[in-house]
Amino acid sequence: MQSKLPNAQTSIFAVMTKMANECGAINLAQGFPDFDVAPKLIDRIHHYMKQGMNQYAPMPGVPALREAIAKKIDHTYGVGVDPNEVTVTAGATQALFATITAIVHAGDEVIFFDPAYDCYLPTIQLCKGVPVNINLNKNDFSIPWEEVEEKISAKTKLIIINTPHNPSGAILSKEDLNELARITRDKEIYVISDEVYEHLIFDGENHHSVLKHEELRKKSVAIYSFGKTFHATGWKMGYTIAPDYLTNEIRKVHQFLVFSVSTATQWALADYLKEPNHYEFLPDFFQDKRDLLLDLMAPSRLNPVMCKGTYFQSFSYADIGDKPDREMAEWITKTHGVASIPLSPFYTDHSDNKQLRFCFAKSEETLKQAALKLCQI
Template identity: 50%
Template sequence: MNTIKSKLPNVGTTIFTAIGQLANTHNAVNLSQGFPNFDPDPKLLELVDHAFKSGYNQYAPMQGVFFLREVISEKIESLYGHSYHPESEIIITAGATQAIFSTISTFVHSGDEVIVIKPAYDSYEPAIELFGGVVIPIALEGKDFKMNWEKFKSAISSKTKMVIINTPHNPTGTIWSESDMQQLQEILKDTNIILLSDEVYEHIVFDGKQHESVAKYPDLASRSVICSSFGKTFHATGWKMGYCAAPKELMSEFQKVHQFNVFSVNHAIQIALAEYLNEPEHYHDLNNFYQNKRDYFLNAIKDSRFKMTPSKGTYFQLLDYSSITDERDTDFAERLIKEYKLASIPVSVFCGEEYNQRFLRFCFAKTNDVLDQAAEILHKI
């Protein structure tokens, strides 16, 4: 047999699959993986059903249905004040992960350095490595996960091709402030560095705060590919629908890769989303919907031994277990599943082996009965 030389020799099964399988084996309440356990809006489902029955069952245009791209362009301009041309600066993708992967594959060459803010979504680094890039990790600091901007600035070199940011942030539930974005813009000014901005939770921000999209900052927007997700926004992660927005000169290069990767994505769902997005309340109301979920969960566990700072965005909540045990988070997460029948995600898997803070990530995008079950278990620990 031929000897296969792996392009990702150090990559195994993702923690999400491993935890999911362990949770199923032990019949655990599963607050680990980041998806809702409830259906999308019935109106959206009706629109999808109608689109399928209306004949939208063949290839969509490669860049995506134009009407959908128009609505996205209008949405971005109304929220963030930046205009992306629907013809040349927006592409519909097979979820945000494909958008992220295609962006990295488009711009990262062998030997290029890519700054990754840790903790980080686990798809970034393997994609960088596949294309010969070098990951330069910068860790958020403290239990409030703040960026040390001097440390960030010192990490930039003549080899830096790309920076990847994520706000609202998975897994910490933090958001970047206007000050953060202004400092990032000042540091990247007068460079040729491309910014990949993962904004999949843009519509899930709490306590009256605003999402600070890179689209709001002219110099950042001029160098950025924004990746977003319909799946996260509309409780339909299984549809794998997302989009990218970027200046024409970046998007024209992205398109070259996209057309030979997936070419186009689900036609009928694009038709449905275009009509659904025409009513802005469908995404404006999401903040309150998930803030109610967050508050319900936190109130249910307020008398437990876990420490918590309320999530500022996303549908994830970190719980600090340092007053309970000194176990490494991976070991404690496994024990929670086996002994208490509750599944979560250890934060160290987003960080690396050197990470030793004691946090677990819980997804509160669940029905209240599931959150009640989880709270009952957490009170027993």
């Protein structure tokens, strides 16, 4: 059989997690917390399961949850969202797949930025779109807008942005969104804004969502993740917010992918979102973890790369050796007992800047143990 994704390989996340398990290493590779979900949220799910909320939810999502999401967006960003613009999905990855599939036709060009979350490229390829990857600036992972403008053509249909950015932790500014609006003005170009780490932003910075940009909002799909926000990545719960005309097309795909997602969990999240303190503490919570890791790693030979958001901190290993990054990640996992993610798999051209990404969504004890091992290199 001819493969639709002949160049696709097992995800680097799965590879490094498997290696960590086999070696008994501390897993700072795959992005998941090693601490518990809030008991109150779990109790609400149990409550709704016992209330019989165990059958199919409405395809777009439970109305109470979509209303709660709209109120949260208004509270957080001062933006009015109609609950009918909200679609609840089986995680952000399914939201991305449904959205790209809804927008991209064969031959359409899609601009995205490397290093990039690894589902963008294969989804574009499955839609027979033409990927147009642009490398972020190597030093600060900023977008080279002049190059973006040069790459836009009559076939450009979609631009994908990600802020806070995985894997680098960089964030987009208001000026970045203004540039995006300028270069797409009066063109039939849509925007996907992957904002799953919206609440994980540090150093007093603000998250600049496309929803707050009056011009971009009219042609954008913003994508979010409850798994990232509430330390429950295994629940695979996310959502999209988009204008009606885009939402209608996304739902046409969504209904044939999963139709709907966990009913009891949706009802529980609707309750949990009513209290903003359940997510407003996250910037300080994760900044403390980032700062702890940086302090613990200060004596090491790994040099930190600036991180303004997400729960990933990258380090340069240039002072240790010149092995390819994947080889270095494997060596550190096997010989020093800490798993990380090399950044080259996030690049279409496999650029290797001698950097490794470590997840700090871990307990203080886990971070201390990992840093102790890494400082011995």
